[in-house]
Amino acid sequence: MTDDSLVVTDLHVEFSGFVAVGGVSFDAHPGEVRFLIGPNGAGKTTCIDAVTGLAKATGSARLGERELLGRPVHKIVRLGIGRTFQTASVFDELTVLQNLDIAAGRHRPSVSLLRARRGVEESIEQALEETGLAGELATPAGILSHGQKQWLEIAMLLVQDAKVLLLDEPVAGMSQDERTATGELLQRIAAKRIVLVVEHDMDFMRRFATRVTVLHQGKVLSQGTVADVQADPRVQEVYLGTAGAATTAAMSAVPEPVAGTRQGQED
Amino acid sequence: MHVDALIAPLLNGSAQGALLLLAALGLSLTFGQMGVINMAHGEFLMIGAFAAYLVQQVIVASGLSIPVALPVAFGVAGLFGLLLEVTIIQRMYRRPLDTLLVTVGVGLILQQAALQIFPSQGVPVEKPAWLDGQLNILGYEWPLRQLFTILLAAVCVAALSAWLKHTSFGRRIRATVQNRDLAETSGISTRTVDRLTFFTGSGLAGVAGVAASLIGGTNSQMGAQYIIPAFLVVAAGGIGQLKGTIIAAWAVGVALSYFAYWTTGSLAQVLAFILVIVFLQLRPQGLFTVRTRSLA
Amino acid sequence: MTKPKPWLSLSGIGVFAVLLLAVAPLVLTDHWLNNLGKYCCWAIAAVGIGLAWGRGGMLVMGQGVFFALGAYAMAMHLTLETAGDRIPGFMVLYDPLAPLPMFWEPFRSAGFTLLAIVLLPVLLAGLLGYALFKRRVKGAYFAILTQALAVALATLISSTIRETGGDTGLSDFKYFFGFVLNDPANKLMVYLIAAALLIVCLLAVWQLYRSRFGELLVATRDAEERVRFLGYDPANVKLVAFVVSALMASIGGAMFVPIVGIITPAEIGAAASVLMIAGVALGGRASLFGPALGAMAVGWGQSSLGSTWPEGWTYILGLLFIVVILFLPNGLSSLPARFAAARRRPAEQPAPAIAVAELEEVRS
Ligand SMILES: Nc1ncnc2c1ncn2[C@@H]1O[C@H](COP(=O)(O)OP(=O)(O)OP(=O)(O)O)[C@@H](O)[C@H]1O
Ligand SMILES: [Mg+2]
Numbered sequence: 001m002t003d004d005s006l007v008v009t010d011l012h013v014e015f016s017g018f019v020a021v022g023g024v025s026f027d028a029h030p031g032e033v034r035f036l037i038g039p040n041g042a043g044k045t046t047c048i049d050a051v052t053g054l055a056k057a058t059g060s061a062r063l064g065e066r067e068l069l070g071r072p073v074h075k076i077v078r079l080g081i082g083r084t085f086q087t088a089s090v091f092d093e094l095t096v097l098q099n100l101d102i103a104a105g106r107h108r109p110s111v112s113l114l115r116a117r118r119g120v121e122e123s124i125e126q127a128l129e130e131t132g133l134a135g136e137l138a139t140p141a142g143i144l145s146h147g148q149k150q151w152l153e154i155a156m157l158l159v160q161d162a163k164v165l166l167l168d169e170p171v172a173g174m175s176q177d178e179r180t181a182t183g184e185l186l187q188r189i190a191a192k193r194i195v196l197v198v199e200h201d202m203d204f205m206r207r208f209a210t211r212v213t214v215l216h217q218g219k220v221l222s223q224g225t226v227a228d229v230q231a232d233p234r235v236q237e238v239y240l241g242t243a244g245a246a247t248t249a250a251m252s253a254v255p256e257p258v259a260g261t262r263q264g265q266e267d
Numbered sequence: 268m269h270v271d272a273l274i275a276p277l278l279n280g281s282a283q284g285a286l287l288l289l290a291a292l293g294l295s296l297t298f299g300q301m302g303v304i305n306m307a308h309g310e311f312l313m314i315g316a317f318a319a320y321l322v323q324q325v326i327v328a329s330g331l332s333i334p335v336a337l338p339v340a341f342g343v344a345g346l347f348g349l350l351l352e353v354t355i356i357q358r359m360y361r362r363p364l365d366t367l368l369v370t371v372g373v374g375l376i377l378q379q380a381a382l383q384i385f386p387s388q389g390v391p392v393e394k395p396a397w398l399d400g401q402l403n404i405l406g407y408e409w410p411l412r413q414l415f416t417i418l419l420a421a422v423c424v425a426a427l428s429a430w431l432k433h434t435s436f437g438r439r440i441r442a443t444v445q446n447r448d449l450a451e452t453s454g455i456s457t458r459t460v461d462r463l464t465f466f467t468g469s470g471l472a473g474v475a476g477v478a479a480s481l482i483g484g485t486n487s488q489m490g491a492q493y494i495i496p497a498f499l500v501v502a503a504g505g506i507g508q509l510k511g512t513i514i515a516a517w518a519v520g521v522a523l524s525y526f527a528y529w530t531t532g533s534l535a536q537v538l539a540f541i542l543v544i545v546f547l548q549l550r551p552q553g554l555f556t557v558r559t560r561s562l563a
Numbered sequence: 564m565t566k567p568k569p570w571l572s573l574s575g576i577g578v579f580a581v582l583l584l585a586v587a588p589l590v591l592t593d594h595w596l597n598n599l600g601k602y603c604c605w606a607i608a609a610v611g612i613g614l615a616w617g618r619g620g621m622l623v624m625g626q627g628v629f630f631a632l633g634a635y636a637m638a639m640h641l642t643l644e645t646a647g648d649r650i651p652g653f654m655v656l657y658d659p660l661a662p663l664p665m666f667w668e669p670f671r672s673a674g675f676t677l678l679a680i681v682l683l684p685v686l687l688a689g690l691l692g693y694a695l696f697k698r699r700v701k702g703a704y705f706a707i708l709t710q711a712l713a714v715a716l717a718t719l720i721s722s723t724i725r726e727t728g729g730d731t732g733l734s735d736f737k738y739f740f741g742f743v744l745n746d747p748a749n750k751l752m753v754y755l756i757a758a759a760l761l762i763v764c765l766l767a768v769w770q771l772y773r774s775r776f777g778e779l780l781v782a783t784r785d786a787e788e789r790v791r792f793l794g795y796d797p798a799n800v801k802l803v804a805f806v807v808s809a810l811m812a813s814i815g816g817a818m819f820v821p822i823v824g825i826i827t828p829a830e831i832g833a834a835a836s837v838l839m840i841a842g843v844a845l846g847g848r849a850s851l852f853g854p855a856l857g858a859m860a861v862g863w864g865q866s867s868l869g870s871t872w873p874e875g876w877t878y879i880l881g882l883l884f885i886v887v888i889l890f891l892p893n894g895l896s897s898l899p900a901r902f903a904a905a906r907r908r909p910a911e912q913p914a915p916a917i918a919v920a921e922l923e924e925v926r927s
Contacts, residue, residue: 052792077794089789091782098778105775106794113776116569160793304703358889364622365888367703368844371837372884379877491833495714498707533722537715544694544708551698 004064005029006051006164006194011059013043013050013218020046021057022218028164033186034196035205038215039238044198045086047215048166052076052083063164078106082162086169088149092142096133096152099141100124103156127155130185147174147182154185164194171204183208206230214238274407276524282413284520285420286478288513290497291504292423293471295512297348298501299444300464302363303356306370308497309490310377311347311469315340315476316485317381320390329393333477337419340473348469352462374490381487389486398481416478423474427467428509440464496523499543505552519543569773572851576765579852583758593747597822600754602862603761604819609843609858610764611811616840617848618777619804620784621701625709626812626839627831628716629684633813634831635720635727636683637820639667640676641736652735657725664726673740680817681810688809689802696798696805701787710833717832732827739821757818761855764811769851771807780804812839838865841880844887847894857894 006028013021021043028034036044050057053073061068068076091099101117104124120137128134131151136144141152150170157165170186171179183204186195199205205212205226212229214221222232229235294308305311319336326332351373359366398415401408431437443450443460451457479489500519504511522542526535587599608626615621642651649655650663669675691712695705720727727733742749771777779800783790787797820826829835838861846857861880868876887894 072796073791074794074796077792083792089786091785091789093781093785094778098782101775102779102782102790103793105779108775113779114770114774116770116773117775117778156793298703302703304707355885355889362892364620364702364706365892367622367706368840369885369888372881372888374881375877375884376881379874379881383874495707495711495833498703499711502704502707531722533718536718540711540715543711544691547700547704547708548694548698551700 004163004194006196007060007062008047008051009060009062011047011050011057011061013046013055013057019218020055021050023059024215024218024220026213026220026223028194028196030192030194031190032195032210033183033190033208034194035209035212036196036198036215037200037202037205037212038221041217042215043218044215045168046218048083048168048196048198051166052081077160077162080161080163081166082157082160082164083166084150084153084157084168084170086172088146088153090141090144090149090152090156093140095138095140096128096136096144097124097138099152100127100156100159104159106160121159123159123161127158130158130188131155132181147178150174151182151185154182154189158189162193164196165189166196166198168198169200170197171199171201179204180207276528277521278407278409278413280521280524281517282416282520283524284517285417286475286482287493287496287500287520288420288516289416289423289475289478290472290493291500291512291516292420292427293468293475294494294497295501295504295506295509296427296440296471297465297468299506299508300440300468301356301360301461303359304363304367304370304498305348305351305356305465305468306367306494307351307374307377307490308370308469308472309492309494310374310381311344311472311490312476312479312493313377313381313485313487313490314347315344315473316392316480316489317385317390317476318343318473319392319477319480320385320485323393330395330397332393333395333398333481336477337474340477341470342473344473344476345466345470348472349462349466351469352465356465357458357461374494378487378491385485385487387487389484389489391484392477392480394481412481416482419474419478423471424509424513427471430467431509436460436463496539499540503543503546569769572769575852576762576769579765580762583762584755587758588751588754593750596754597750598863598866599859600757600822601819601866602859603754603757604815604822605839605842605862606855606858607757607761607764607815607818608812608839609846609854610761610768611808611815612839612843613846613848613850613854614768614771614811615804615808616843617850617854618772618780618784619801621801621805622703622706622840623709623805623808624706624833624840625711625713625836626808627713627833627836628709629688629809629812630816630819630835630839631716631720631826631831632683632687633680633816633818634820634826635733635816636670636676636679636813637817638733638736638826639670640673641739641820642733643667643671644740645735645737653728653731653733654725661725666726680813684809684813685806688806692802692805693798696801699798710836713831713836714833717828720828720831728827730828732825732830733820734825736821736824744821744824753818753821757822760814760818764814765851765855767807772851776800776803838880841883843894845883845894847896849893850896853894853896856896 008027009025011021011024012019024043024047026036036047038044046055049055051061051068053068053071053076057069059069063079063081066079068079068081091102094102097120101121101124104121105113128137131154133148133151133155136148141149144152154165154167154170171182174182179201186197186208189195209226211224212226213223214229214232214235216238221238222229222235290308290312294305297303297305297308318340319333322336322339323329323332326335351370355369355373356366359369394412398412400411402411402414403409431441439450439455439460440463442453442455443457447457450460475493479493483489496519500516501512503519504513504515519539523535523539526538530538583603588596591599608630612623612626615623646652654661654663670679695708700708721730723729736744738744739749739753742752744750744753779790779795783797783800790797790800816826816831819830839858842858842861843854844857845861846855847853864876864879868879891897
């Protein structure tokens with residue numbers, strides 16, 4: 001393991017008796033686009049919640065040498081962990097620039113908060129460039145399209161200079177072109193950072209994943225490259241309900257859950 | 268034998284706690300249901316007290332008038348609550364803090380109206396003769412008036428929880444409290460449920476008002492005295508938690524009366540306030556919580 | 564950008580300053596100038612409420628507490644100054660032999676009093692805010708707890724007649740830091756101080772609103788948890804706004820005393836605290852001028868209608884809460900933007916520019 005990897009070992013999360021995550025281990029390194037998939041309720045979001053301090057968990061989640069579990073949310077963020085949410089959450093009343101400016105703020109001394117912003121910082125300009133939002137600088141985030149909001153969230157993680165990006169269903173509700181653009185963006189980002197994506201969209205996963213972990217009922221079902229996972233009969237069973245009957249081709253025919261209708265039902 | 272110095276506040280406090288519980292019960296129901304603080308809840312309590320007075324104008328025999336006043340107060344205060352829900356509160360969904368302020372305005376108007384309709388020093392509510400005596404339990408004399416408040420609270424709690432548990436309307440209310448969106452999509456008319464909840468919650472305030480009028484008479488400010496302690500009870504007990512509300516009401520009542528016994532009434536209020544703050548430090552969600560999943 | 568014309572707001576403050584500091588003393592009678600001074604005190608507290616509630620989303624329903632800290636600190640000093648070496652008259656009335664209560668002693672010093680007016684609210688708000696915000700107490704809970712504090716303090720003061728003057732309060736001040744309060748020139752000076760402090764407070768929030776802190780505060784109000792995930796502790800953000808608003812309430816209270824000449828628990832309890840909110844709601848909670856102007860309007864209503872037609876005034880106040888919050892949640896100051904939007908709408912779809920303009924006034 002390199003110094004700057006995210007290593008999760010034997011993660012347990014319980015909600016008043018119900019085991020949502022029961023002993024999950026995985027790791028993620030810079031340079032790969034890491035995927036976490038699984039049927040509804042498998043515990044994917046809960047894993048991210050645990051790593052970011054939102055859900056109380058036992059086990060271990062380390063970034064390099066540092067243990068993350070047990071720290072308050074904002075301290076974990078300051079260690080370089082950034083996340084997005086299943087429902088896009090940006091500050092609707094603020095402009096794109098203001099959203100990014102706030103995200104960039106944790107590196108500034110607190111006194112500088114009392115001054116007004118002048119100009120646009122370079123890191124913000126870069127992030128705008130990367131995510132194709134440069135034209136929307138002064139647009140209130142609330143009136144961005146759904147896809148743009150998700151890009152804004154990614155841009156916020158970039159200016160925040162997160163070492164780890166945990167993305168919860170980043171392409172839900174996006175068109176095919178937008179998905180491709182997002183996937184390519186994630187590949188670029190992953191060169192220097194750890195990118196962990198939770199997704200339902202199998203097609204997206206196949207095109208962009210370097211390694212995949214499949215969760216089912218709070219446990220790791222399978223782990224490996226896209227091909228490994230697709231060939232795993234247990235995965236096929238979970239996704240199709242009929243053991244063995246599935247082929248790789250069949251799995252790729254798994255209908256995507258209709259994105260959008262899922263939005264807002266959780267979180 | 269007379270009640271010991273140390274026991275007296277306990278009984279006093281239990282009665283005070285029962286009164287608080289009556290006031291808090293309806294608040295807890297409406298707050299739990301809609302996430303809305305109805306600051307006019309105290310004024311609904313006042314309406315219940317004045318209803319008791321008006322009933323006594325018709326039925327002079329106080330032995331009979333109070334039992335009649337209880338359901339009347341429930342109905343009258345409930346109707347006021349229903350009216351408030353239909354005219355104002357239903358327009359203000361997802362703006363809970365604003366609803367709080369709007370109902371402050373409603374409370375002001377109701378107070379002023381009461382002040383103009385009834386004399387400013389308030390009107391007396393005659394206690395029935397059967398409340399005057401004392402009851403000897405375990406060698407101590409217990410004033411019947413206090414036992415009556417405790418009994419009334421117990422009956423209301425029992426009725427409310429039976430209603431919530433065993434009637435289909437009650438189940439719908441509980442479903443809506445736990446997950447409004449889900450309840451809506453599973454075919455529950457949350458509008459009807461909201462109205463019924465508001466009627467019931469406000470009606471309970473009316474019942475509390477009758478009990479309060481037997482202890483402290485009536486005046487236009489009486490609701491204002493109850494709303495904040497009642498809210499603290501709801502907060503300390505945990506939203507929508509009947510069990511928590513009961514324990515918290517009793518604890519606050521007893522604490523207040525011991526503090527008042529050791530110090531002065533006003534210092535007791537300050538101490539009780541500090542107590543609740545400290546308690547919320549330890550358990551910000553109150554005694555009992557429903558676990559739900561949300562970002563907050 | 565969001566703050567479309569910061570310099571326009573600044574010149575607005577300038578005009579306001581000229582009106583208050585130069586024009587008003589020339590055109591108003593002594594009586595009305597004194598009243599205006601009183602409204603300024605309420606307006607100072609209201610500016611703080613605008614910051615905490617309008618921008619920070621914390622419904623502070625107990626600003627009377629901080630108003631009281633400033634007011635009673637000032638009143639104790641003025642009472643001692645008036646009494647000279649003797650025990651204040653009202654205390655002698657209740658117990659001729661007992662000495663001055665311990666906590667009065669330091670308020671003989673003018674320096675200590677001024678320091679107390681600043682530090683007491685900062686300490687109390689800091690402590691209370693820290694305890695509540697760190698435990699994520701917010702919304703209605705926060706609102707009612709602050710109001711409960713106001714009720715508790717008012718009750719405490721009412722019941723400690725000998726120590727605080729009880730319900731009759733503290734009054735009959737003859738001197739204000741050495742100046743004879745009866746002298747019209749000195750009265751003018753006290754008024755000018757209050758008006759100037761109001762301008763200073765407006766300048767302070769003007770800078771806060773256009774600063775990054777102002778943006779962070781709005782962000783915290785709208786999505787506290789999201790802010791946490793950007794690496795900030797929202798409790799600290801809210802704490803700063805709450806403390807500043809408490810300080811402003813205290814300053815307002817301190818100036819209230821020499822201008823009005825009396826402070827009683829009725830000026831700081833639940834009803835008074837709610838009255839402070841009323842003005843802010845009327846004017847526009849999240850706007851720069853709304854809270855101050857609204858507070859002045861309500862203050863005028865309170866002191867004129869409130870004494871000539873008390874019943875009617877209470878009804879008006881109640882209706883004000885209902886109508887404004889229900890139909891005009893951003894107060895009167897949102898009317899121009901609404902009209903502008905209404906006029907433009909038939910022609911074109913609501914352009915981003917409108918939304919940007921409306922950012923200033925934000926729904927809660
Ligand atoms: N705070 C909570 N309280 C109780 N149960 C919870 C809580 N959070 C999650 N759960 C439960 O834990 C399980 C895992 O949920 P999680 O959201 O992690 O699944 P997921 O894999 O992200 O599913 P989806 O694909 O639908 O987003 C679910 O059964 C969910 O109901
Ligand atoms: Mg999920």
